[in-house]
Amino acid sequence: MIESAVASRWFRRYPPPGGVVAKRLVCLPHAGGTAGMFHGWAGGFGPGVEVLATRYPGRQERFGEECVTSMKELTDEVVRALLPLSDVPLHLFGHSMGASLGYEVALRLENEHGVRLAGLHVSSRKAPHRVDSPPVYLGGDAAVIEAVAGLGGTEAGLLGDPDLYELVMPALRADFEIVGTYLAQPGYPVACPVAAYVGDRDPGVSPVDMAAWADVASGGFDLTVYPGDHFYLAPQRDALLRDLAARIA
Template structure:
């Protein structure tokens, strides 16, 4: 693979030290999140694993771009950006909103391009056929702020900073509209291994919810429960990455 094959608008690239790419892990951030959420992940994987952290429009390096506010549009764009990168096995990891996005991308790759992922890792998000409307975005900025503060994570710290508030809010508004308009749909299966991750104290989703991903996993499904809340992957990062590393084969 040559570096120019990676669309730098969409992916922050962490190549293997020796440059020899044998497989790729593409990471999809949560609502309001950015590629920086996956900083340092590449250091935990074996030689040959390239990590691509997805850059949604409207934040960090793409701050001047208009945010995408619909799941179909976002999934179409990420799928298109991935097409040049399918020369090696590709895995997707999505946290929260990113899990729904990963599922939608996996469906598009199979349906429209005849490509089966090497694996789909879904974190802290209900299975697509169990997603309920989440109309937080209809309550305006105050409702978004309270939701983000309740979930915790990096964005909760950012919106408390008056100097960063106006930079963070457009992405939050857009992403919570995506979450709020992504409705339950029939459980169309994907034909790659699916692995679910969840924190045991996540107030919005529990292990039973995550287990329903088995209904759309035609190949296989596995579930790992970590200590922690919706952002268990901060406190349990090393344990999560060890588990992922063992599956990137």
Template sequence: MTLRTNPSAPPTPVDGDRWFRRYAVRAAPRRRLLVLPHAGGSASFYHAWGTSFDDATEVMVARYPGRHDRLAEPCVETMDELADQVTAALLPHLDVPLTLFGHSMGASLAHEVALRLERAHGVRPAALHVSSRKPPHRLAPRTLHTEDDDALIAEVRRLGGTEDALLDDPDLREIVLPAIRGDFTIVGTYGPRAATPVGCPVHAHIGEEDPSTSVADMGAWADIAPAGFDLQVLPGGHFYLTRQHATLTGAIARQLATTG
């Protein structure tokens, strides 16, 4: 396997449907990696992932409604609706093995998409990677999405992962707040749910200083992983994946290399 290691080489997005930013590969892909962003996140946060894998792996990053080039579209506010829409958009891309990676809210979404692919379409993902999020049976309802803008911004700052300049500028904050509130509505109204297993191996990842999810919580994803489970604990907090990018994507790359 040859990894792309030149950080100065920009990833090359290719045109696709409105749901996914896709990155070019040199030949027909042998596998795909779908990245599902966190609450308030966008495809641009995962831009560097486009050049972090070998030339046989096509990387796709979900583009949720209500941000960037989908800014004019209303935000989705329930996990089931978002999972249904992402799954439907994935159907043309199931010709090669598919691995799912989701961070924070995206981890719950990845699990729900995996379940839908298996139950409704008879497609078992090659693997499910979940990051910085409790499994469905350990979640509890939250009401943060019903609080004022200052409370939302304070939580985003606490977790990190969003530039302070974006939150400090009143005009920019007005643009991003609807997506943040919509995503926190999804997070706050999802779970607890049954520990419904998936048919593929599950790989869990977490920063050891995460303020919202413990290592024990991530270990409980084993309850839905009869096909195999492992847990990677890395230095950092909720957004450990920024500083630990190479280590995290390296672990995912090793799993991807086993899928074809």
């Protein structure tokens, strides 16, 4: 019962039609992102696939909770919440910061709990042994806002509204601290297949950067480049979902 409550707190669940779950796709948002960005993905992967949109603390339904500020703590919490749901094959999709989180979760599940993922899908984020995010958070709110605006995130528009600023900013501060303190590492391989995605006009991550994920993909690797910037996955949603659905199937 306790573990079920933990999972309910961490994931917004979208069951497949008919309610019989054969596989799960766990979606991990970007810095400042919310589970809501994956609402339109529900039902997009065929019969038997449940979508789990991850709810980070400090936003939406978890607004009253303290934000997490380290990758290790965030990984610990997501792994704990996922373990009761690993009774069927798991796929992880992480965008930007969520891609790094997905990699860490995959390593932890495989190496400490014997759970081999069916697939790790990473989007718009350099590979763990190539990551070089500057510590933007040390520059205060102004530096974080400038970084968000430069990437084209929807959060940038919300920050212009004084009434929304204090709702959005704490999560951004915390997530940019996670990103800024997540340093390059040896790049331990994951056993599952890895699929990488990126926009061809992403200002911070190139297709060459994403190709380096092959170095940690002992189970196979594929790269798909879409037209678009860091948030290509909004205008390219249908194409991305078709690709993901084919891989999950």
